Amino acid sequence: MNVLVLFVTLWIVQGALALAMCMCVYRMVLGPRAQDRILALDALYVSAMLQLLAFGVRTGSTVYFETALIIGMLGFVATVALAKFLMRGEVIE
Amino acid sequence: MTTFSHADVPLWAAVVGSAFLLLGAGLTLIGAFGLVRLQSFYERIHAPTLGTSWGMGGMILGSIIIFTSASARPVLHEILIGVFVTVTTPVTLMMLGRAALYRDRSELNPGVPPETPDDSFATAMVERKEAPSHSEQEVVSQRP
Structure with missing residues (x-):
């Protein structure tokens, strides 16, 4: 019973997160301006991080949390660098 | 693990x-x-x-x-x-x-x-960084 509850929930959760990632990709491809694409990339990073958390619960192992943490850090650095580039035209002055 | x-x-x-x-x-x-x-x-x-x-x-x-x-x-x-x-x-x-x-x-x-006084202060700071020939006193006196 508990295994059934967990696995049905995890199917729904991973499906919802995959749909969210598809929506972010849609906005990233169609986004009218550069800032929309960067925002969609940031949201895509967050969705991918949550997808890895759900995958960690599904496999019952904690290795995936480190991966999720790395993806979160990379998303932060990428978004800050891209926003800096939009603002000033160069990343490191 | x-x-x-x-x-x-x-x-x-x-x-x-x-x-x-x-x-x-x-x-x-x-x-x-x-x-x-x-x-x-x-x-x-x-x-x-x-x-x-x-x-x-x-x-x-x-x-x-x-x-x-x-x-x-x-x-x-x-x-x-x-x-x-x-x-x-x-x-x-x-x-x-x-x-x-x-x-x-x-x-x-x-x-x-529209720009607020807070923003124009930030712009003044950016201009000060970009143009090193301005002395600090000039920029400060330009600020409203």
Whole structure:
């Protein structure tokens, strides 16, 4: 019973997160301006991080949390660098 | 590295943890839907924060409950992800919003809020950084 509850929930959760990632990709491809694409990339990073958390619960192992943490850090650095580039035209002055 | 088998999770923990996981994933989905549906960039920048606040919080709480109940000791390292995302999201979104505002103002797009004294002070600071020939006193006296 508990295994059934967990696995049905995890199917729904991973499906919802995959749909969210598809929506972010849609906005990233169609986004009218550069800032929309960067925002969609940031949201895509967050969705991918949550997808890895759900995958960690599904496999019952904690290795995936480190991966999720790395993806979160990379998303932060990428978004800050891209926003800096939009603002000033160069990343490191 | 910790592993557990799903049969070790008691039923109450499976139900409560699943509810939190569903809450987190549902809020992230609503945020992504808002990212697609909203009209202007300044509306869209608010939508993904659903996923970075309670979307992430729900997923983390759910996985903490499930892992802790199955492995008979507290598994709390997910909190690290939560703290990191909570600290970094405002920084990135503020920088992105500032960059978008700067671009819209420099292209004289309609529908952009006018400059406030706070902004003109920031612009003066940027100009001071760009033009080292200005002495500090000149810039300070130009400021309203």
